[in-house]
Amino acid sequence: AQSVTQLGSHVSVSEGALVLLRCNYSSSVPPYLFWYVQYPNQGLQLLLKYTSAATLVKGINGFEAEFKKSETSFHLTKPSAHMSDAAEYFCAVSPSGTYKYIFGTGTRLKVLA
Amino acid sequence: DTGVSQDPRHKITKRGQNVTFRCDPISEHNRLYWYRQTLGQGPEFLTYFQNEAQLEKSRLLSDRFSAERPKGSFSTLEIQRTEQGDSAMYLCASSPRVGTDTQYFGPGTRLTVL
Numbered sequence: 001a002q003s004v005t006q007l008g009s010h011v012s013v014s015e016g017a018l019v020l021l022r023c024n025y026s027s028s029v030p031p032y033l034f035w036y037v038q039y040p041n042q043g044l045q046l047l048l049k050y051t052s053a054a055t056l057v058k059g060i061n062g063f064e065a066e067f068k069k070s071e072t073s074f075h076l077t078k079p080s081a082h083m084s085d086a087a088e089y090f091c092a093v094s095p096s097g098t099y100k101y102i103f104g105t106g107t108r109l110k111v112l113a
Numbered sequence: 114d115t116g117v118s119q120d121p122r123h124k125i126t127k128r129g130q131n132v133t134f135r136c137d138p139i140s141e142h143n144r145l146y147w148y149r150q151t152l153g154q155g156p157e158f159l160t161y162f163q164n165e166a167q168l169e170k171s172r173l174l175s176d177r178f179s180a181e182r183p184k185g186s187f188s189t190l191e192i193q194r195t196e197q198g199d200s201a202m203y204l205c206a207s208s209p210r211v212g213t214d215t216q217y218f219g220p221g222t223r224l225t226v227l
């Protein structure tokens with residue numbers, strides 16, 4: 001079965017520091033991959049998606065992610081954290097041949113002043 | 114394009130009562146999805162519609178749950194004889210027929226079963 005693993009349920013970074021949120025997926029066929037952000041009591045907002053085009057994907061708010069097939073990873077990065085980045089981040093996979101998403105358990109990002 | 118809307122945003126009910134949630138997708142999106150999110154977890158897929166046809170249901174969707182999408186527009190999710198374990202955020206999403214199937218999520222309905 002397809003799965004998504006997000007290492008680190010909580011990550012803290014200082015304002016201005018690099019943000020790195022990890023996501024690994026299990027799939028024999030490269031799927032579609034997504035990163036979503038969720039602010040308290042809100043729905044999910046798409047940050048970026050990988051759809052088998054460029055392996056380095058740029059998203060909104062300065063985030064980007066790199067698809068590495070050999071490592072089955074799709075880590076999310078941002079060069080410089082901002083206080084407004086504090087939120088929960090979810091990695092999701094849409095396996096080939098299906099339309100549903102399978103989400104990881106999420107990583108709560110805390111940005112320290 | 115006003116985004117995906119859900120109603121109500123919050124629902125508190127007593128165990129054993131029935132509840133119904135509504136989702137209005139983005140206009141012209143023919144696919145509609147329901148997910149359930151419990152505290153500290155990622156959303157879990159419940160069911161999906163293409164137009165008015167319900168094409169996939171998760172094993173999480175017990176016989177107390179039913180979803181409809183009459184006329185292929187809005188959708189309703191009903192939970193009968195609610196249990197405390199049903200307490201969760203219920204998320205609706207929609208996606209267009211073409212493209213890379215990006216799902217756009219609504220704000221969710223938070224259900225609390227007392």
